Amino acid sequence: MNPSSALNLNIALIHYPVTNKNGEVIASAVTNLDLHDMARSARTYGVKGFYVVTPLEDQQALAGKLVDHWVSGGGARYNPKRREAMQLVYIRDNLEQVVTEIGQAEGREPRTIVTCARPQKGSVTYGELRQALSDGAPALLLFGTAWGLAPDCLAAADIILDPVRGAGSYNHLSVRSATAIILDRLCGEFK
Amino acid sequence: MNPSSALNLNIALIHYPVTNKNGEVIASAVTNLDLHDMARSARTYGVKGFYVVTPLEDQQALAGKLVDHWVSGGGARYNPKRREAMQLVYIRDNLEQVVTEIGQAEGREPRTIVTCARPQKGSVTYGELRQALSDGAPALLLFGTAWGLAPDCLAAADIILDPVRGAGSYNHLSVRSATAIILDRLCGEFK
Numbered sequence: 001m002n003p004s005s006a007l008n009l010n011i012a013l014i015h016y017p018v019t020n021k022n023g024e025v026i027a028s029a030v031t032n033l034d035l036h037d038m039a040r041s042a043r044t045y046g047v048k049g050f051y052v053v054t055p056l057e058d059q060q061a062l063a064g065k066l067v068d069h070w071v072s073g074g075g076a077r078y079n080p081k082r083r084e085a086m087q088l089v090y091i092r093d094n095l096e097q098v099v100t101e102i103g104q105a106e107g108r109e110p111r112t113i114v115t116c117a118r119p120q121k122g123s124v125t126y127g128e129l130r131q132a133l134s135d136g137a138p139a140l141l142l143f144g145t146a147w148g149l150a151p152d153c154l155a156a157a158d159i160i161l162d163p164v165r166g167a168g169s170y171n172h173l174s175v176r177s178a179t180a181i182i183l184d185r186l187c188g189e190f191k
Numbered sequence: 192m193n194p195s196s197a198l199n200l201n202i203a204l205i206h207y208p209v210t211n212k213n214g215e216v217i218a219s220a221v222t223n224l225d226l227h228d229m230a231r232s233a234r235t236y237g238v239k240g241f242y243v244v245t246p247l248e249d250q251q252a253l254a255g256k257l258v259d260h261w262v263s264g265g266g267a268r269y270n271p272k273r274r275e276a277m278q279l280v281y282i283r284d285n286l287e288q289v290v291t292e293i294g295q296a297e298g299r300e301p302r303t304i305v306t307c308a309r310p311q312k313g314s315v316t317y318g319e320l321r322q323a324l325s326d327g328a329p330a331l332l333l334f335g336t337a338w339g340l341a342p343d344c345l346a347a348a349d350i351i352l353d354p355v356r357g358a359g360s361y362n363h364l365s366v367r368s369a370t371a372i373i374l375d376r377l378c379g380e381f382k
Contacts, residue, residue, distance in 0.1 A: 007358075033224050037365045046358030081363045125382035167198075167237030167378050172272045173371065174228045180368035181375045187358050190376060191316035 007133045007187055009047050010110060010140045011179065012098055013038060015054035017150035028146040030059045035066060037176040038143075039085040045187040050088045051098045051140075063091050095142070095153070102138055110138035114149055114157040115164075115182060117171040123160040126185040132159070133186065141182070143175050198324045198378055200238050201301060201331045202370065203289055204229060206245035208341035219337040221250045226257060228367040229334075230276040236378040241279045242289045242331075254282050286333070286344070293329055301329035305340055305348040306355075306373060308362040314351040317376040323350070324377065332373070334366050 013034060016027035035052060042050040052063050069075045070086035092098050095112075103109035113129065124132070133139055142149060142157065154160065163171060164181050173181070204225060207218035226243060233241040243254050260266045261277040283289050286303075294300035304320065315323070324330055333340060333348065345351065354362060355372050364372070 033365075033367075037368050040364055041368050043361050044355075044357035044359075044364055081361070084361065085363065127382050162381065164235075164375070164379075165381065166235035166374070167380075168235075170234050170272070170275065172276065173231055173235055174224075174367070176224075176365070176367055177228050177232050177371035180364065180371045181379070183357075184355070184372045184375065185379075185381060188356075188372070189358075190353070190356065191318050 007046065008106070008136050008138045009133065009187070010049045010051065010102055010138065011038065011042055011047055012051040012053050012095065012140055012142050013175070014095065014142055014144050014149060014153065015052075015056070015059065016094075017153055018144045018146040019148055019150055021147055023147070025150045026146060027054065027056055030054060030063045031145070032066060034145070034176055035063065035086070035089060036082070038179050039089050040082075041180045041183050042088050043085040045183040047088065047183065049090055049102070052089060052091045053093070053095055053098060054091070055093050060091050067091070099140065102140060106138040108138065110140040111158040112156070113139060113141045113159040113161055114154050115141065115143060115161045115178065116148060116154060117163050117173070117178075119163055120154065120160045123162045125162050129159065129161055130186055143179055145175060197327065198237065199297070199327050199329045200324065200378070201240045201242065201293055201329065202229065202233055202238055203242040203244050203286065203331055203333050204366070205286065205333055205335050205340060205344065206243075206247070206250065207285075208344055209335045209337040210339055210341055212338055214338075216341045217337060218245065218247055221245060221254045222336070223257060225336070225367055226254065226277070226280060227273070229370050230280050231273075232371045232374050233279050234276040236374040238279065238374065240281055240293070243280060243282045244284070244286055244289060245282070246284050251282050258282070290331065293331060297329040299329065301331040302349045303347070304330060304332045304350040304352055305345050306332065306334060306352045306369065307339060307345060308354050308364070308369075310354055311345065311351045314353045316353055320350065320352055321377055334370055336366060
């Protein structure tokens with residue numbers, strides 16, 4: 001529980017099913033700094049769990065080794081603040097497993113929310129999502145690696161969130177940056 | 192010029208002078224993904240130039256090679272959108288050089304703005320800075336690597352910006368994430 005946050009939010013970084021440059025569905029590789037940056041952003045904004053989703057066993061082993069180093073290995077002693085963030089990371093095979101697991105812990109399955117750099121029909125604004133999340137029911141925000149979440153994954157979500165737009169039409173933020181911005185828009189308080 | 196942005200903003204990533212874990216002033220190493228992520232965020236929010244500041248020649252050479260790959264090498268053909276972002280990157284020896292260079296291009300030196308994860312006396316809010324920047328005069332926003340900008344660098348700035356706070360007291364975002372959030376707070380438009 002994060003007493004400082006009213007939202008009941010989890011995030012997932014999806015490595016399968018995502019698309020590559022040519023629109024084909026692939027399983028992408030885990031990137032070290034995705035885990036660090038997104039765990040630190042999750043911890044900053046009171047996110048309950050950060051699920052790293054990949055079906056590839058070698059990638060699960062790599063991610064597991066990395067997380068262990070910072071949670072219980074040398075990294076935990078070197079940087080306890082990094083440990084606090086990395087403790088939020090769970091490595092799972094697929095999205096269904098994550099939804100079931102949160103559902104069991106919370107007593108109801110989370111609403112799934114997808115984000116996409118390209119505009120999608122029926123997407124909600126940040127204000128609308130913030131309002132929807134204020135009921136405190138569990139929610140799971142999905143982020144795609146590579147060229148983004150596969151079309152089936154987008155179509156299956158409960159809610160589609162507006163893209164992050166900056167000062168123009170360029171929409172090629174890293175997933176690390178997009179996560180930080182979206183969490184700030186949903187959970188941040190500032191003047 | 193970015194016609195879509197009213198602000199006249201530049202950013203700099205400082206590798207010297209910054210502090211290490213023990214508060215000593217050091218020169219930090221350049222991180223590949225800092226350049227990618229911050230260039231993409233800069234491009235997204237209409238930032239004019241992204242200055243990578245390091246006095247270390249080997250680090251300048253490394254950063255230069257990386258930028259060249261994406262601006263004029265194989266990376267430019269592989270991903271033209273990444274090229275658009277990396278074209279904003281300039282590698283410079285020190286902060287004074289950056290201020291002088293922007294001053295020559297703009298006809299007046301930029302206001303320097305520092306950000307710090309720890310609260311600082313006299314810091315301004317995001318709304319106040321957004322208002323101040325709306326005059327269109329040049330500005331340079333500084334980000335520190337490692338454990339943050341050295342005290343002398345903080346003290347010499349024209350403006351200190353409030354820290355990014357999330358849902359609690361944890362304030363250990365990556366510089367990549369902090370940059371993305373701060374640019375969104377200053378330049379982003381969303382509902």
